[in-house]
């Protein structure tokens with residue numbers, strides 16, 4: 451199953467930061483934690499976990515926002531302040547890309563709900579699997595395998 455119609459283009463709201471995705475996501479998640487609620491100004495953050503080698507900023511430059519932790523770097527457009535992606539030491543080799551920045555995000559559906567202990571009432575993401583916190587590290591392999599087979603994709 452390599453039916454991802456790559457590459458994808460993406461941009462922040464104002465278009466000053468443009469990005470390109472050239473490798474398929476490892477998994478699509480909805481994180482309902484309180485930090486994602488504040489960062490996204492919404493009920494959850496919608497994320498594509500992308501191999502870092504398959505993601506690049508091709509125009510403009512980001513600035514750091516959020517809590518400015520050295521371990522978790524939230525990247526923003528300096529002009530429109532869109533939260534466009536996150537890097538973290540715990541995510542070595544991957545980028546947490548904000549799927550709504552895609553030029554065409556119409557196909558994106560979360561595969562895994564995370565942190566549903568903090569989920570707001572009435573919120574349904576459509577994900578088929580869920581965890582009260584973050585998935586335990588030993589589950590990531592099987593989640594990625596299942597996503598590669600069954601995960602929603604473009605077209």
Ligand SMILES: [Zn+2]
Nearest residue numbers: 462464527530
């Ligand atoms: Zn912008």
Ligand SMILES: [Zn+2]
Nearest residue numbers: 481482483486
């Ligand atoms: Zn979160």
